[in-house]
Amino acid sequence: MTAGNIAFRDEAGESEQQIDVVALGIVTAAILMFVATGSEVGPRVVDSLLDRGPGPDNFILNAFLLNIAIIIFGWSRYRQLSAEIRLRRASERQARQMAQTDPLTGFLNRRNFNERVDKLIDTAEGNGQAVVLIMIDLDNFKQVNDFNGHSTGDVLLRECSHRIGASLPKHAVAGRIGGDEFAAAFAFDKSRDETIDQIATGLVKAISESTKINAISIEVTASIGLARSDVPDVDGRKPDALALLEMADIAMYHAKRQGRNSFFWFEGVMADEMRFRNELEMGIRQGIPRGEFLPYYEQQIDLQTGELTGFEMLARWDSPHFGLVSPEIFIPVAEDIGAIAALSESVIRQALEDAKDWDPKLGLSVNISPVQLRDPWFAQKLLRMLVEANFPPHRLEIEITESCLHQNLPQARSLITSLKNQGIKVTLDDFGTGYSSLAQLRSLPFDRIKIDRSFVTSLIENKDNAAIVHAIAMLGKDLELPVTAEGIESSEVLKHLLQYGHIKGQGYLYGHPRPAGELSELLREHATSPIRSEPVAVAAPAPDKASPVPAGIEPAKDAHAAPRHASQA
Structure with a gap:
């Protein structure tokens, strides 16, 4: 046991070791005295019991009995100290284990x-x-x-x-x-x-x-x-x-x-x-308060009449370091670092200020991110932005991606109800790419469904996509839900969509997304002659000019990891 005490190097351990040595010394001395007095007391006790002589001297007898008491006390104290030391060792082992491991999983820290x-x-x-x-x-x-x-x-x-x-x-x-x-x-x-x-x-x-x-x-x-x-x-x-x-x-x-x-x-x-990603993250965090993220606007057209009905707001990042950065690059990064809500709210505020001066018949459509959908106060935040901009709620249309519903349907239902109570229209975006069932579509009070551009753009070459577009258009008609087709990039696609009657459309055939400063001529034309006779054929857009991007910095390939929203192209 003395060897075991050497393991204790703190003051309390050294004190216990000293006390233990003293206890052992007392017990040892008592045993030696017990042997010495016992050799004197024992024979006299025997002689007394056999009537062969007087009994032991009282002093020697008392010393003998005291030795027995000391031995019992010393041994008891010895065992008590041993138990205390074992308990201390167990506590130290437990403390050492807690300091080295994660208490929840038991893995090392x-x-x-x-x-x-x-x-x-x-x-x-x-x-x-x-x-x-x-x-x-x-x-x-x-x-x-x-x-x-x-x-x-x-x-x-x-x-x-x-x-x-x-x-x-x-x-x-x-x-x-x-x-x-x-x-x-x-x-x-x-x-x-x-x-x-x-x-x-x-x-x-x-x-x-x-x-x-x-x-x-x-x-x-x-x-x-x-x-x-x-x-x-x-x-x-x-x-x-x-x-x-x-x-x-x-x-x-x-x-x-x-x-x-x-x-x-x-x-x-x-x-x-x-390293490039870290630079992007820092640039995004600094760029939001600096106003580097700007709203661009894509026309939304009544396909039957050619009339301009409104704009969808899309975000662009005009970075002083990277140039004009593609949304497919900065959107997933902003989502990962938790900055997408602040970024989206920033461009929505700017868009409301821009759109309040347009013709009152023109609507503004914005997408929201899954992060905003999970925010129970988003509806109140949006209402405050509308009040600050003095923008009529009925001119605003919020687009919610289909994949967002799969993540939290009750939260989506609550948000949609709150938005509609304020007079805001709600559209189900990217329909056909997520997990929505027809039961969900009927149970949620959407005002419009939007056909994803992945189906529309290639419907002429791809019969499967053409069939999907047809099915969604017919579904909207049967459910009395207006339909918007995005991704119209050719007159052939437009001609195909005209067979479905009164639907809206948008795409590069009607022009690229542009900042508010470049819309004045278009808005003046709309004010004097709102009916557009023919769409303007526009070449496919060139990639956004930006600093060279390493191969791995690209949009997430999981369609549900980075859903399309207000800040995406």
Whole structure:
């Protein structure tokens, strides 16, 4: 036990050790005195009992009995101190474990994970192996917390940690790096890369399996990045744990931009993409208050009469650093960094100021992002913007993408009802590309449905798209819902759409989206002669002029990860 006490190096531990030594000394002395007095008292007690002589001296007898009491007391104290030391050791082990691990999942925390990975790299190099680090980020985890509460989110995190642990080799090191970010590392044979791909595929599959929590089915996927210790880091040096984390993190974000629910190995070009993305993020955050995001307007036409009926507002970023940046680039980034609501509200405010001076017969159509749809106060915010701009609510039309309904139908229903109560029209945008059922379409009080441009643009060459356009047009007619077709880029497409009667359309055939300053001539023409005899044939638009963009900075390939909204082309 004395050897065990050496492990305690704090003041309390040293005090306990000293007390323990004193207790042992007292017990030892008492035992020696017990032996000495016992040798004197014992024979006399026996002689007294056998009537062969007088009993022991009272002083010696009392000393003997005192020795017995001291031995009992000392042994009791010895056992008590031993129990206290064992309890202290257990408490220290528990405190050490809590300091090293995440209490929710039991995985290592970030600091201790890095330390273990550094040791793993050193060991692997000595054995001729490499270390792979896997970064795992749960897609849309924030939505789970927002919609279902943090307790449900905690249960989901624990479930995902179980699945991650079950999918990794037994010798792997696992850690929770952030709120919904996990990491794992293990050594592997350099000649068996395919083994790592199989493990990563298994992780993606395991995490994507539906989870039922409190009778609610929770769907979540994972974006995974992988990096290996025998590949140089972004600075061309041998990577340590921190460098591997950075490399895997870059690969993970690449997986998110490529549609999520997948994995990618780190490649050097990804670092350039990440630097460019960081510049974009900073530019977006700074550009919103500076007014760099501007509303552009695309004409909406009554196809039968050729009359201009209004404009759809689209956003453009006129960046002093990048030039005119394509919305397909800055929209997904703004969504990822949580700036899309502020960006969208900024251009909506400008559009309301522009449109209030137009002919009162002209409407203004704007799209809202999924983030705004999840905001329970968005309807009130929009009403305040209308009041500040003195813009009539009946001239405003809000477009909600079909994929937004799938994310939170009750919230969408509440928002649509609030908007319509204020006199604002609501359109179901990109119809046919999402998950809406006819039952949902009838249960939600939409004022209009919009056929997605992906069907309209190629309906002449693609019979399937032509059939979809026909079905949607007939559905709108039967449900008495007005229809708008977007993506009209040729007279052949226009001629085809004219067979469906009174529908609206928009597209490059009627002109490119333009800023408010370039609409004056068009608005004067509309004021004097609102009926347009023929559309103006316009060539396909040239790409937005912007700084060179790395290959990985592109729109998300998952149609539901970056829905079309007010700030998108």
